[in-house]
Amino acid sequence: MISISGDFIINPPRHSQIILQVLFQSTLLLLVWISTGLAQEGSKAADHVTDKQLIDINSTRYHQFFQELQDKHHFKEEDLQHLFEGVRINRKVLELMDRQWESKPYYKYWPLFITPAVIAKGKEELKKHRLLFDKIEKQFGVDREFIVAIWGIESRFGTNMGGFALFQALNTLFDAYPRRSEFFRKELIQYLLLCRENNIDPLSVKGSYAGAFGQAQFMPSSFNEYAVDFDGDSRRDLISSDADIFASIANYLKKFNWVLHGPVFAEIGNKLKADILYDAYKKGRKGRVNWRIVAEVQDRNLVPPQNNGQLSIIGLEKSPLFGGGKRFVAGYPNLHTITEYNHSNKYAMAVAEMAAAFKK
Numbered sequence: 001m002i003s004i005s006g007d008f009i010i011n012p013p014r015h016s017q018i019i020l021q022v023l024f025q026s027t028l029l030l031l032v033w034i035s036t037g038l039a040q041e042g043s044k045a046a047d048h049v050t051d052k053q054l055i056d057i058n059s060t061r062y063h064q065f066f067q068e069l070q071d072k073h074h075f076k077e078e079d080l081q082h083l084f085e086g087v088r089i090n091r092k093v094l095e096l097m098d099r100q101w102e103s104k105p106y107y108k109y110w111p112l113f114i115t116p117a118v119i120a121k122g123k124e125e126l127k128k129h130r131l132l133f134d135k136i137e138k139q140f141g142v143d144r145e146f147i148v149a150i151w152g153i154e155s156r157f158g159t160n161m162g163g164f165a166l167f168q169a170l171n172t173l174f175d176a177y178p179r180r181s182e183f184f185r186k187e188l189i190q191y192l193l194l195c196r197e198n199n200i201d202p203l204s205v206k207g208s209y210a211g212a213f214g215q216a217q218f219m220p221s222s223f224n225e226y227a228v229d230f231d232g233d234s235r236r237d238l239i240s241s242d243a244d245i246f247a248s249i250a251n252y253l254k255k256f257n258w259v260l261h262g263p264v265f266a267e268i269g270n271k272l273k274a275d276i277l278y279d280a281y282k283k284g285r286k287g288r289v290n291w292r293i294v295a296e297v298q299d300r301n302l303v304p305p306q307n308n309g310q311l312s313i314i315g316l317e318k319s320p321l322f323g324g325g326k327r328f329v330a331g332y333p334n335l336h337t338i339t340e341y342n343h344s345n346k347y348a349m350a351v352a353e354m355a356a357a358f359k360k
């Protein structure tokens with residue numbers, strides 16, 4: 001762009017008006033180009049920090065935060081000062097937050113989780129913990145295959161709980177991720193509460209860059225609300241107790257209305273045959289259609305949903321190697337329950353398809 005303007009400058013004077021016009025337009029384009037670039041860069045939280053910079057505990061943000069922790073939750077000021085002093089921003093956390101894993105097409109998404117090795121391992125774990133799952137299914141009314149699928153996806157059956165210092169990640173997101181700072185402020189409070197109650201050193205826990213931890217990858221607020229003790233030692237241990245981990249996942253699904261042995265999804269073809277279904281599909285996980293309409297429009301025999309529930313419409317991208325396009329499924333209330341664990345329909349479908357693979 002700059003060299004083109006240069007060429008015009010050495011043209012004869014009689015073209016001066018054109019030259020000016022072209023120069024003006026080029027400059028304008030250049031400015032638009034530069035400002036668009038800046039805007040895109042500027043929207044990334046990671047660009048506003050340097051890695052390992054200290055969080056500013058003397059800022060208004062932290063002052064107010066400490067005040068609330070003292071007033072509402074009875075923490076001591078000197079303890080807070082001591083705990084937060086020296087905490088540094090982890091820039092990697094911000095970079096990862098701005099990557100959208102779930103924007104991958106489904107044909108690239110599910111193979112990240114569902115592999116022959118994972119299916120074999122899941123089946124083995126189901127066998128190994130058969131008696132424990134008998135008890136959990138009976139008490140919580142949640143199918144064991146779904147508990148194991150979530151466990152498998154969240155932490156590779158407990159082998160990968162995340163390598164980020166959780167306290168640092170939560171502080172980074174509270175201090176330097178404006179888009180969701182309020183959310184992570186609450187999670188940081190919940191984290192401090194759970195550490196205090198369970199006698200855990202806040203600096204000792206590792207987790208994901210997004211603040212989840214343990215084998216079920218609960219956020220601190222989810223831990224406080226849904227984690228249960230199921231091995232009888234009166235502690236909720238989602239890092240090393242199988243019983244607590246499985247029962248806590250079950251309890252979470254139960255609290256969001258899981259129906260034991262209920263349908264989860266149904267295939268409805270490669271095309272949506274009416275706008276009403278297309279509109280629901282466009283609404284994402286919150287779109288709903290009466291099951292009778294779905295059955296009639298798509299000409300399918302569908303099992304009626306549990307509890308008079310409605311269906312969501314999900315489109316899953318198929319690999320171009322197999323002709324591309326989409327495969328559509330109707331999501332039942334149990335699938336909606338899984339999206340309470342993670343809001344992505346792709347996540348819920350990966351859980352459902354892994355669970356189905358365990359049953360084969």
Ligand SMILES: [Ca+2]
Nearest residue numbers: 229231233235
């Ligand atoms: Ca326990």
